[in-house]
Amino acid sequence: MTEVKLAVLGGSGAGKSALAVRFLTRRFIGEYASNAECIYTKHLCLDGRQIHLEIYDPCSQPQRGKLSLTDELHWADGFIIVYDISDRASFAFAKALLYRIRESHIGACKKMLESSVFLVGNKQDLCHMREVGWDEGQKLAMDNKCQFCELSAAEHYQEVVAMFTKVLRNITSNFKVKEKRRPSGSKSMAKLINNVFGKRRKSV
Numbered sequence: 468m469t470e471v472k473l474a475v476l477g478g479s480g481a482g483k484s485a486l487a488v489r490f491l492t493r494r495f496i497g498e499y500a501s502n503a504e505c506i507y508t509k510h511l512c513l514d515g516r517q518i519h520l521e522i523y524d525p526c527s528q529p530q531r532g533k534l535s536l537t538d539e540l541h542w543a544d545g546f547i548i549v550y551d552i553s554d555r556a557s558f559a560f561a562k563a564l565l566y567r568i569r570e571s572h573i574g575a576c577k578k579m580l581e582s583s584v585f586l587v588g589n590k591q592d593l594c595h596m597r598e599v600g601w602d603e604g605q606k607l608a609m610d611n612k613c614q615f616c617e618l619s620a621a622e623h624y625q626e627v628v629a630m631f632t633k634v635l636r637n638i639t640s641n642f643k644v645k646e647k648r649r650p651s652g653s654k655s656m657a658k659l660i661n662n663v664f665g666k667r668r669k670s671v
Contacts, residue, residue: 474523474539477549478560482589485620487522490631495621540571545583545638552588553596565611584613585634592619
């Protein structure tokens with residue numbers, strides 16, 4: 468069985484949890500407690516391959532101050548960066564997240580970086596309140612060599628599934644051509660990751 472670890476990151480209110488839960492359970496829930504981080508786990512089959520998926524959903528990340536992501540960068544095989552198209556501040560935060568990820572991958576395989584990061588403009592159902600244009604999201608993705616889409620976690624279940632499936636397919640394809648960078652044999656790293664991410668686990 469292939470293990471895939473995916474981090475869903477973004478500013479407060481961007482819809483990180485809604486996106487993850489929509490994919491995992493088909494349900495849309497508009498309000499989530501933002502003071503607790505957790506890891507959702509799910510077994511699924513993709514292209515005939517059994518996958519044990521873990522999705523890290525952090526508590527609301529501060530949109531000001533120093534942005535570290537050190538633990539997430541060591542832990543995750545891929546990233547989904549979420550912003551709210553009706554909130555320009557969340558778009559600016561997504562830009563900072565992408566910069567941090569790109570900075571950490573300097574020297575890494577360009578193709579792998581492109582396929583393991585996905586920028587998502589969420590809340591397309593609020594287009595009448597739009598503050599961030601589609602072209603702005605597309606340009607940000609192109610500048611950071613990642614993939615991009617706009618969708619609505621509230622209304623576009625099939626598009627949510629298609630986006631997650633594409634990310635998972637790209638990540639598992641990377642596994643075929645390169646060993647994982649994660650130092651799974653390191654007890655100290657395992658302890659660090661467990662301390663940070665071993666908060667709450669939910670099987671769905």
